[in-house]
Amino acid sequence: MTVERIRAWQPGEGARRATEAFRGAFGSEPDGVWSAPGRVNLIGEHTDYNGGLCLPIALPHRTYVALGITDDRTVRLVSAQEGGGAWAMPVAEVGPGAVDGWPGYAAGVAWAMAQAGATGAGSAGVPIGGFDAAVDSCVPYGAGLSSSAALECAVAVALDDVFDIGLAGSDHGRALLAQACIRAENEVAGAATGGMDQTAALRARDGHALLYDTRDGSVRHLPFDLGAHGLALLVIDTRAPHRLVDGQYARRRDTCNAAAAHLGVPTLREVDADALDDALAALDGELVTPAGATASPDVLRARTRHVVTEIARVEQFVELLAAGRVAEVGPLMDASHVSLRDDYEVSCPELDVAVEAARAAGALGARMTGGGFGGSAIALVRTTAVDDVAAAVAAAFDEHGFEAPATLVADAAGAAGRTV
Ligand code: ADP
Ligand code: MG
Secondary structure (H helix, E strand, O other), X not given: OOOEEOOOOOHHHHHHHHHXXXXXXXOOOOOEEEEEEEEEEOOOOOOHHHOOEEOEEEEEEEXXXXXEEOOOOEEEEEEOOEEEEEEEEXXXXXXXXXXXXXXXXXXXXXXXXXXXXXXOOOOOOOXXXXXXXXXXXXXXXXXXXXXXXXXXXXXXXXXXXXXXXXXXXXXXXXXXXXXXXXXXXXXXXXOOOOOHHHHHHHHOOOOEEEEEEOOXXXXXXXXXXXXXXXXXXXXXXXXXXXXXXXXXXXXXHHHHHHHHHHHXXXXXXXXXXXXXXXXXXXXXXXEEOOOOOEEOHHHHHHHHHHHHHHXXXXXXXXXXXXOOOHHHOHHHHHHHHXXXXXXOOOOOHHHHHHHHHHHHOXXXXXXXXXXXXXXXXXXXXXXXXXXXXXXXXXXXXXXXXXXXXXXXXXXXXXXXXXXX
């Protein structure tokens, strides 16, 4: 069975496409083209809003933004992925509640960067003037591979450059840009996000996995060269329709916050894996969450168990990576999937079938990745088995009557920056 492979564009192709879109929409030349990657998380799922650890890599698949400054104080946007012609709004009007749909992810970044404190330089925000921007991307939408952060972060490095803000030149500055992108997504686009995606897109390093500690915002770069071990990371976009994602994400966050509050800690990160049983025993009654929902002890325990064990799995994964033993991480991936499926309850039939079929076809480990309820799964496979595993997953999808999946092979790529 042949399986669709989602191709990553070469930088030249991405730049050409974005530039042509810019010329077509605005009849002028852009000041440049910037791009930012999608990401895939190796392990550490639903930990980023619990003060925990996650371990994403940046994908070779990127979103390209051709952008030029204008002098009329207006933001104009087009995207090859969205029809409907150019969207426009005066810069001063962009903000929470003002922008519907996809432009919120792009224009929202301009708003967030202009907010007081956004640049870390005292109380003043930075002046962001008018600009035109054209977007084109090979990051699949809604596949759990973070096309949203790729768009935000490409716009962020573009604005940083053309308005001479100078944040993209340092890791500290990039952390500030990531914060602005998170605000754009949360407050302007109105989508909940924990920060892993923007951090990966802005702070990852080519050939490395990014250990991101969301408690203090620090990162560590771990060499990640599967090819040297005869291995590859197969990403399977299940193309499952997202079901109830937004409400479920907010509910998981809310339940985790309730559990942490009951245990007297700021976040579940502070629950030591060695003391997990005591913590679970202490979650012995029904709780009212910060959002006013009720959570049963069983649910509180299951969610807590996932978060605490998942953070411990990230630590074990990192130890294996640092010791050059990447071929041994498979069982950690398998355990992560079981925990997400049974304790956190964010999997779905397509993700479970993808993971089981990949494993049955010889994958060393497999798990859902991203928020869940659809999106993508990853499988660690021998380089020689990539096509066989992909075909086995596609055959299993066919048997179950699911839409055909798409795949890509993920090498750890570089962070957002200027392309031309
Ligand atoms: P994911 O980030 O996993 O791909 P999300 O639902 O978080 O999924 O983000 C997808 C949304 O981001 C799209 O529906 C669209 O609004 C916006 N978006 C992402 N990429 C683009 C793009 N190239 N052009 C326009 N909008 C985009
Ligand atoms: Mg997203």
